[in-house]
Amino acid sequence: MLIRNNSEIKENQVTDYQDYQKRREFIKTAAGLGLAALSGSLIQPASAKILKSPYSTSEKLTDYEDITSYNNFYEFGTSKSDPKRYAKAMKTSPWTVSVEGHCEKPGKYNLEDLLKPLTVEERIYRFRCVEGWSMVIPWLGVPLADVIKRMKPTSRAKFVYFETLADPKQMRAIKHQILDWPYVEGLRMDEALHPLTILATGLYGKDLLNQNGAPLRLVVPWKYGFKSIKSIVKIRFVESQPMNTWRKSSQDEYGFYANVNPDVPHPRWSQRRERVIGSGFFSRKKKTRLFNGYEDQVASLYSGMDLGKNF
Numbered sequence: 001m002l003i004r005n006n007s008e009i010k011e012n013q014v015t016d017y018q019d020y021q022k023r024r025e026f027i028k029t030a031a032g033l034g035l036a037a038l039s040g041s042l043i044q045p046a047s048a049k050i051l052k053s054p055y056s057t058s059e060k061l062t063d064y065e066d067i068t069s070y071n072n073f074y075e076f077g078t079s080k081s082d083p084k085r086y087a088k089a090m091k092t093s094p095w096t097v098s099v100e101g102h103c104e105k106p107g108k109y110n111l112e113d114l115l116k117p118l119t120v121e122e123r124i125y126r127f128r129c130v131e132g133w134s135m136v137i138p139w140l141g142v143p144l145a146d147v148i149k150r151m152k153p154t155s156r157a158k159f160v161y162f163e164t165l166a167d168p169k170q171m172r173a174i175k176h177q178i179l180d181w182p183y184v185e186g187l188r189m190d191e192a193l194h195p196l197t198i199l200a201t202g203l204y205g206k207d208l209l210n211q212n213g214a215p216l217r218l219v220v221p222w223k224y225g226f227k228s229i230k231s232i233v234k235i236r237f238v239e240s241q242p243m244n245t246w247r248k249s250s251q252d253e254y255g256f257y258a259n260v261n262p263d264v265p266h267p268r269w270s271q272r273r274e275r276v277i278g279s280g281f282f283s284r285k286k287k288t289r290l291f292n293g294y295e296d297q298v299a300s301l302y303s304g305m306d307l308g309k310n311f
């Protein structure tokens with residue numbers, strides 16, 4: 001089974017953001033003292049009381065090295081190796097997120113203030129890219145719903161819009177019009193509030209590296225990877241469906257919903273199978289599942305909708 005039962009969450013498996021910060025400091029100090037065994041290992045949250053989420057899959061994890069070196073982050077270039085090589089130039093602390101639009105608590109929040117009262121969880125999710133490859137990633141993050149509820153959206157807020165930093169001084173490919181910058185994305189409010197949707201701050205028990213969208217990126221596990229916008233600086237509550245970057249670039253090829261669906265091919269390739277990163281280039285491809293395997297959790301969001309038209 002992909003996902004365990006929600007009722008399995010235990011209070012003592014939870015930690016809040018402050019505990020999480022303290023733990024991070026402990027790890028940093030340990031590293032500073034040269035405790036090689038400790039600092040060298042990727043400390044698993046289980047031993048440090050970060051919530052082991054019932055929403056996690058038990059499938060084999062993709063190696064940390066693969067997750068952090070095979071990336072899409074076009075602000076740093078179009079090659080998979082560009083983000084690791086060039087994203088170091090992005091300064092991620094301090095980091096401000098501007099909350100705008102139809103809500104009672106708009107404002108500019110520094111990242112710590114935005115996340116402080118919230119519970120950090122480990123969520124091991126499948127990640128399926130529209131290009132036909134997939135990974136299994138142990139994210140750390142907070143439910144997006146928790147952040148949204150703090151901002152008290154009004155009844156006019158029907159969608160949530162997100163924007164990535166676009167600074168040509170820090171992002172070397174912004175000067176090329178590969179995409180229309182800033183990178184933007186959006187979710188319908190019920191998708192944004194769905195318990196599977198998270199804002200990720202880390203992976204494998206560590207802070208996100210810049211190439212993975214530090215310090216804050218969206219993760220929506222039943223959708224193609226391009227929905228999971230990186231390095232978020234703006235969250236806006238809006239009334240109508242926002243435009244998203246890949247749809248802007250080619251609306252026949254990329255839609256707003258981007259739900260993983262083996263029956264809806266990309267105009268230029270099939271979506272029936274996926275190459276599991278780390279399993280060897282020549283190994284058998286795996287069958288892609290509707291909603292990336294999260295059908296039981298999310299199919300009801302789209303009941304009555306033509307998924308071929310609303311791709």
Ligand code: MTE
Nearest residue numbers: 071072073074129164183225226228229230
């Ligand atoms: N966010 C921004 N700002 N810029 C990007 O180019 N690429 C998207 C998504 N978020 C992208 C982005 C795509 S196409 C994918 S598949 C995932 O990030 C890749 O995430 P990863 O590199 O952490 O695997």
